[in-house]
Amino acid sequence: MSRRLLFNVTACQLGIYVKSSRCKGVLTVFGTMALDTTRTPFRTEERIVGGAATFGSLAASAFTKTAMVAAIGEDMPGDNILALQKKGVDTKGIVTVKGGRCFHYDSSFDYNLSSRTTLKTELNVIADFDPVIPEQYAKSEYVYLANNDPVQNIKILKLFDNPKLVVCDTIEYWIQTAPKKVIEMIGKTDGVVINDSEARFLCNEANLAKCAKKILSLGPKFTIIKKGEHGAVLFDKEGQVFPAAAFFLDEIMDPTGAGDSFAGGFLGHVARKGRSDFRTMKEAVIYGNVMGSFAVEDFGINRLLALTQNDVEGRYEKYRNLVQF
């Protein structure tokens, strides 16, 4: 590694912008930072912090330098931003819209916590957000477009300076309201991380292997189909497949954010390794599973906030032993 590169790494990691340098290993996450109302059969929490970018950034920050870009309203309690910062997430890209209210998602889970019903979706500040990224993060090597308006995602992508790897997620809401834009967005990424039900909806196809082929035909080099409590499957363009069972938990408190934490863990590991060959991506899928399994152990982001590096690596090793035969 050259001295110059070493210097650049340090500069980015310290948050210092160095012109024409690349932010090696840095991941920028763009998406929602929300106030969620989450109802399970056992407990309801109103207006707790959530959002795809929040979970994704927090999970990724356990692995690599992570910056978050999001629009919030004035109703977001400030201690949530401080909590993110404390975990090492760079929050300079979080914009508070004057007089605005946070994106609010109200949903309830069924008795076995496996299916969720949306009760209310209030876009609020994210509706007309014109995304900007702090200049220093334009040179991020890794970009995660967490679930968000595909038009905004396409727009923000233009602000990045040739990132090494771009990954997106999407949900039914956008597939339904802006299908062409979702497809255009996917075409501009290297990888798609998506729920099984949404993959089926997007591809109008029941078989997940066929869904993966359809998604890959739109441009990306790989796709990961998340199956909630059943784990995830990684597919690449060369026809390689990696099915991974989920880490097994005795108790699930709140499934919110599991998929976003999966994506954060996946990208975090890829970014810290600096490569995305199939073997590294397999490890990253397991780290994704690990982060998803932590996320659901408590309400909202509580468990992710309390995580240590030892917790993460410990569960990775536990998982390895668990599935070995």
Add this chain to the structure above:
Amino acid sequence: MSRRLLFNVTACQLGIYVKSSRCKGVLTVFGTMALDTTRTPFRTEERIVGGAATFGSLAASAFTKTAMVAAIGEDMPGDNILALQKKGVDTKGIVTVKGGRCFHYDSSFDYNLSSRTTLKTELNVIADFDPVIPEQYAKSEYVYLANNDPVQNIKILKLFDNPKLVVCDTIEYWIQTAPKKVIEMIGKTDGVVINDSEARFLCNEANLAKCAKKILSLGPKFTIIKKGEHGAVLFDKEGQVFPAAAFFLDEIMDPTGAGDSFAGGFLGHVARKGRSDFRTMKEAVIYGNVMGSFAVEDFGINRLLALTQNDVEGRYEKYRNLVQF
């Protein structure tokens, strides 16, 4: 191994009854041999051979000496019995009820082949079947009570001479119509292999880890909860857990019999190994997955009939490479 033991093995494997000897490694499967009408969105097949014992026995016969006990009607085409024999299944325990008609199960699968609707269940000859087992198989070391009337299962168990390992499966129909008998039956087994939805129904509990604990509290030493295309999870009384993703297939033709083939593969491997420690059971779960994955590649038992030993071991190794990280 003593000469006497060696002789006994050979005697049992040749189908010769030796008084007071144990049929080492022999698995007897009791359950239904049916004529199924199976409807998928792509194809319908009427009155093709199926049934839990048929799939279970065929899958097990790839691993160990397998005997099948079932009642059939006069409408069962004889070539189906010959096909079982050709795969090495001992069919002496299949009783043709004079003037009777086969158990008939008519069902249709939804568009993604993951949920099945029962259209018709005609018990026919199995309704009043008084099970008998050929004398030589009373000394089987392994017994699989494939899905069937729990009263008949309890009855047939008394005919066995202290088997080493007894495993049962059950379905919603019996849990609904004879819940106490299902629980009594489970109490007499060493292991329960059951679908996730049926485990939830039996235990009145959504969380599968808690279902497993409830099932184990009824007596068995282990339970395997099958999750269809999502694989299976093995739990034992010591709190050990083994979640295994399913083998990944691009194309599924007919999911009928996947769970029964899983159980047959699982028990077949345990029987050929002659032990049921956790490590062996982990391998057996993978062999179960392998046999389930073959079963769904064609309609009815077609794929199992065409299988070679090389196919089975080849897919086991392929699976091992697939899930390794």
